[in-house]
Amino acid sequence: xxxxxxxxxxxxxxxxxxxxxxxxxxxxxxxxxxxxxxxxxxxxxxxxxxxxxxxxxxxxxxxxxxxxxxxxxxxxxxxxxxxxxxxxxxxxxxxxxxxxxxxxxxxxxxxxxxxxxxxxxxxxxxxxxxxxxxxxxxxxxxxxxxxxxxxxxxxxxxxxxxxxxxxxxxxxxxxxxxxxxx
Numbered sequence: 001x002x003x004x005x006x007x008x009x010x011x012x013x014x015x016x017x018x019x020x021x022x023x024x025x026x027x028x029x030x031x032x033x034x035x036x037x038x039x040x041x042x043x044x045x046x047x048x049x050x051x052x053x054x055x056x057x058x059x060x061x062x063x064x065x066x067x068x069x070x071x072x073x074x075x076x077x078x079x080x081x082x083x084x085x086x087x088x089x090x091x092x093x094x095x096x097x098x099x100x101x102x103x104x105x106x107x108x109x110x111x112x113x114x115x116x117x118x119x120x121x122x123x124x125x126x127x128x129x130x131x132x133x134x135x136x137x138x139x140x141x142x143x144x145x146x147x148x149x150x151x152x153x154x155x156x157x158x159x160x161x162x163x164x165x166x167x168x169x170x171x172x173x174x175x176x177x178x179x180x181x182x
Contacts, residue, residue, distance in 0.1 A: 006039040016050045033067035074101050077109040085112030086130030102171045
């Protein structure tokens with residue numbers, strides 16, 4: 001293929017609903033990008049400006065990450081939860097995302113139990129898997145590296161594990177509006 005120009009999909013939307021926008025982008029553009037048809041996306045709002053530029057940028061980068069074209073944030077893999085889940089999956093995943101969501105290129109799997117967890121997280125860099133009531137095992141790749149960590153200590157232990165494998169970086173402080181104007 002001798003094409004040396006980037007193909008950017010120009011997407012026009014008039015929706016006022018952020019969920020509808022995500023659905024439109026995912027089905028209409030995400031499928032094209034995943035199939036290798038295109039290099040990027042430009043979202044343009046028609047009629048009213050319903051979304052901020054920052055929201056559109058974040059949503060566009062998320063779509064590119066989902067299509068495996070750009071990596072701008074931590075990727076999370078989680079099981080859907082079932083009767084075997086040994087901790088509050090939604091709350092724990094939210095806590096892990098809050099602590100580690102600023103690590104582009106890192107994949108973290110949060111699995112509720114040992115039955116399917118290790119298999120479902122096989123491609124993750126780090127794993128957080130419920131093994132006993134009140135305890136989790138932490139993985140690096142497919143290898144268990146910390147066993148029976150208490151739930152209340154496990155997020156901090158995960159952070160320490162990420163640091164041990166040199167995949168941690170501190171969060172960048174956001175600029176205040178006054179600093180942006182300077």
